[in-house]
Amino acid sequence: SQQGEEDPQALSIQEGENATMNCSYKTSINNLQWYRQNSGRGLVHLILIRSNEREKHSGRLRVTLDTSKKSSSLLITASRAADTASYFCATDAVTSGSRLTFGEGTQLTVNP
Amino acid sequence: ETGVTQTPRHLVMGMTNKKSLKCEQHLGHNAMYWYKQSAKKPLELMFVYSLEERVENNSVPSRFSPECPNSSHLFLHLHTLQPEDSALYLCASSQEGVAGVVNEQFFGPGTRLTVL
Numbered sequence: 001s002q003q004g005e006e007d008p009q010a011l012s013i014q015e016g017e018n019a020t021m022n023c024s025y026k027t028s029i030n031n032l033q034w035y036r037q038n039s040g041r042g043l044v045h046l047i048l049i050r051s052n053e054r055e056k057h058s059g060r061l062r063v064t065l066d067t068s069k070k071s072s073s074l075l076i077t078a079s080r081a082a083d084t085a086s087y088f089c090a091t092d093a094v095t096s097g098s099r100l101t102f103g104e105g106t107q108l109t110v111n112p
Numbered sequence: 113e114t115g116v117t118q119t120p121r122h123l124v125m126g127m128t129n130k131k132s133l134k135c136e137q138h139l140g141h142n143a144m145y146w147y148k149q150s151a152k153k154p155l156e157l158m159f160v161y162s163l164e165e166r167v168e169n170n171s172v173p174s175r176f177s178p179e180c181p182n183s184s185h186l187f188l189h190l191h192t193l194q195p196e197d198s199a200l201y202l203c204a205s206s207q208e209g210v211a212g213v214v215n216e217q218f219f220g221p222g223t224r225l226t227v228l
Binding site: 035041045048090101102104105 | 114143152160162168170202212213215217218219220221224
């Protein structure tokens with residue numbers, strides 16, 4: 001199946017709550033990246049975590065990486081209505097050459 | 113504003129038309145990418161250019177023809193497309209790392225293509 005699969009496919013929460021999205025992958029990676037996409041627009045890079053890192057923070061975002069389980073999670077704390085978007089993980093696999101492989105994404109809806 | 117621009121933003125074309133999509137990056141990056149995004153499907157990589165040379169051609173039909181005249185510009189030439197080619201076409205750029213490591217990519221806003 002697809003390298004980089006997000007879970008859940010859709011998530012609906014209230015403003016102020018935390019949102020957690022998960023990503024699983026199948027092969028060894030150089031890094032894993034998270035992107036955000038507002039409806040019908042381009043993707044925006046959020047955070048990159050390298051294979052030798054376990055956790056990274058950026059503002060209200062926290063990303064973890066567990067290479068033994070081949071999984072990553074993205075936590076958005078104190079969510080806002082403006083966080084409503086699709087979130088994608090993308091893996092730079094060691095054997096993939098010059099490419100990222102994207103998952104199908106999690107659609108996050110934050111209700112005011 | 114990500115530093116990557118795409119034109120046109122919307123394009124409607126018939127199956128016999130020839131058109132081109134344009135992408136320009138203002139970030140000094142050395143790699144550029146074309147992706148296709150269809151509804152309910154993951155982002156599909158189409159082409160990769162590194163230092164103006166095509167390094168990836170992901171089994172894309174020949175009716176899509178890329179061109180990279182310099183490190184800042186990327187084109188996707190379209191001819192005799194099919195209705196199933198209707199999608200959002202995204203361009204991206206990045207600064208390629210050592211040994212082909214892919215760093216963060218910066219995306220343009222996309223061209224929404226409809227093939228009638």
